[in-house]
Amino acid sequence: MTENSLDTAGRQAAVDMTEGGRAAVSASGATASSDTVDAPAPSTVAGPPPGTDGRPPRPTLGRRAVALADSLWRPALVLAALFAAWWFVAAQEYVPNYLVPTPGQVWTTMTGQSSELARHTVVTLYETVLGFVLAAALGLAAAVAIAYSRTLDKALYPIVLFAQVIPKIAIAPLLVVWFGLGLTPKVILAVLIAFFPVVISGVAGLRSTDPELLDLAATMGAGPWRTFRKIRFPNALPHLMAGLKVAVTLAVVGAVVGEFVGASEGLGYVLLLANGNLDAPLLFADLILMSAIGIVLFVLVEIAEALLIPWHASRRAGVSLTTS
Amino acid sequence: MTAAPARAGTAIGMSGVTVRFSSRRSQTTALDDVSLDIQPGEFVTIVGPSGCGKSTLLKIVAGLVQPTSGEVSLLERPVRGPQKQIGFVFQKAALLEWRGARANILLQAEMRGMDRAQAARRADELIEMTGLTGFEKALPHELSGGMQQRVALCRALLHAPPVLLMDEPFGALDALTREQMNAELHRIWRETGTTVVLVTHSIAEAVFLGTRVVVMSARPGRIIRTFTVELPTHRDYAQVMSDPRFDRLATDLRGLLGSAAANH
Structure with missing residues (x-):
């Protein structure tokens, strides 16, 4: 199972990376290099070993699919077991059905009210995505400001850290009072909750640039923009993507909580209705849809990460839905 | 040195360069009154104990560190801020x-x-x-x-x-790869005629590559002695290693570095 051991190594590197350990990454790079390409004497060996193009073979689509299946079958099995247990408990009515409905009842509700549920799902999805995109943009801007300006670092960073202590869910009622029942308070709440991990990861990423690379950039006569674009930003991406993955799941929480406090549509609103009517099947259906939004958005960020930083240690093992 | 660019004057000039780093508690003198002139096409190697300010010296030439006092010039222009006419190689x-x-x-x-x-x-x-x-x-x-x-x-x-600065570039390599890289760097220097300043811990590397070897003392970094390497411009690694002139110089350097480290 080389595929497996590689995957574990990559994961370990990813964990070290998020803990701010750049040394760990370079160490894993060093071990990787020792068994990939050895330095040939230029006078004796002119080229790389034939056929390899000097690099290990890229995983093909088929091998990636196998690796994906390999990484998914265990969690799938656990999920199936939980699902079976739910079904059994509900079908035998160990717990009354108005508390725990059977999967069949939930399915009937979902298909029966599909157009209504779809409308509410779109509302929540829109709030979440808008909140996430804004949080990502604002968070990155703040991270750049903090990483580049010592004054802003001293002025802003403590406030950002402190603001995280305020329970933002408690602000929700105030936001509704200020901005009404529409889209705005939900988006603001999503932004407030998702902003923090983006800033923290962005600052950590931008600060992790090798100081020697920055010295080098200075002797290359490049301005700050070019240095940012070519060196600092790509270097910060692994950190930043980890932060974005956390942020996207938090954005869902923000949107739903915003709907709890005051809304006329959205999955959070439906959840309150279902709860009030003791409509357990609808409640379960609603929960499933909320989770689906979170999962789909998370996977989208994962895909973006795979496209943006295929070179990074956490990505080298090929398929990974498990880096965080 | 036929390959040297036909340029008059010095490639790098340093006179009375002193660098002090001050922290809240203490003040360290990294370099103390260092004066060194390097001609175009020279290959100057700098050896010294750890922490003698060799790396700081390179950074001063590159304009990445400002000296506390003293004058630095690169290609006959005073060094103010990061210099673009250099190539820089680090240990990593x-x-x-x-x-x-x-x-x-x-x-x-x-x-x-x-x-x-x-x-x-x-x-x-x-x-x-x-x-x-x-x-x-x-x-x-x-x-x-x-x-x-x-x-x-x-x-x-x-x-x-025109100027290449190298800060222990092969320090992290194994001995064999290091020798190989030394031989290659020597060849590249001959072919390009670039002025090279190389900081190293290895006496063999310093002697094999250098046309001049500068020996520095432990903190505060001072130049204790400068040797001109009496070896042909075109050098073969194996030949140099068995050359009695190499042995003599290496022994001298070892003695000097031993005392430089012991005195501080």
Whole structure:
């Protein structure tokens, strides 16, 4: 199972990376290099070993699919077991059905009210995505400001850290009072909750640039923009993507909580209705849809990460839905 | 040194350079009254105990550190701020993880806004010269330490800098790769005629590569002695190692460095 051991190594590197350990990454790079390409004497060996193009073979689509299946079958099995247990408990009515409905009842509700549920799902999805995109943009801007300006670092960073202590869910009622029942308070709440991990990861990423690379950039006569674009930003991406993955799941929480406090549509609103009517099947259906939004958005960020930083240690093992 | 560029005057000039780093509790003198003139085409190696300010000296020439006092000039111009007419190689290769070898080399061109086609041609020449052919697209983590350092060297040479500064460039390599790199660097220096300043811990490296060896003392860093290396410009590694002149100089250096370390 080389595929497996590689995957574990990559994961370990990813964990070290998020803990701010750049040394760990370079160490894993060093071990990787020792068994990939050895330095040939230029006078004796002119080229790389034939056929390899000097690099290990890229995983093909088929091998990636196998690796994906390999990484998914265990969690799938656990999920199936939980699902079976739910079904059994509900079908035998160990717990009354108005508390725990059977999967069949939930399915009937979902298909029966599909157009209504779809409308509410779109509302929540829109709030979440808008909140996430804004949080990502604002968070990155703040991270750049903090990483580049010592004054802003001293002025802003403590406030950002402190603001995280305020329970933002408690602000929700105030936001509704200020901005009404529409889209705005939900988006603001999503932004407030998702902003923090983006800033923290962005600052950590931008600060992790090798100081020697920055010295080098200075002797290359490049301005700050070019240095940012070519060196600092790509270097910060692994950190930043980890932060974005956390942020996207938090954005869902923000949107739903915003709907709890005051809304006329959205999955959070439906959840309150279902709860009030003791409509357990609808409640379960609603929960499933909320989770689906979170999962789909998370996977989208994962895909973006795979496209943006295929070179990074956490990505080298090929398929990974498990880096965080 | 026939390959040296026909330039009058000094490539690097330092007079009375002193550097003090002050922290809240203490003040350290990294360099104390260092004066050194380096002629175009010279290969000057600097040896000294750890922490004697050798790296600081290179950074001062590059304009990355400002001296507390003293004058520094590069190519007869006073050094104020980061200098562009140099190539810099560090102990770590300091490559961009997400770029292949060739793209890493071309970073130099992109950062400087050099002509693309010309830079690409030059990069290919350097890749061939350093034996990186076939590894153009390999990412840094796919390369061994020696190969990574070759890429860093190519990057430093891409813009054909008149002065090349190297801070223990082969310190992290194993002994065999190191000898190989020494021989290669010697050849590259002969072919390009670049002025090179190389900081090292290895006496053998200092003597084999240098036309002049500068010995520094432990903190505060001072120049204790300068040796001119009486070896031919064209050197073969095995021959130099068995040359009695090499032995003599290496013994002298070892004695000097031993006392330099012991006195502090």
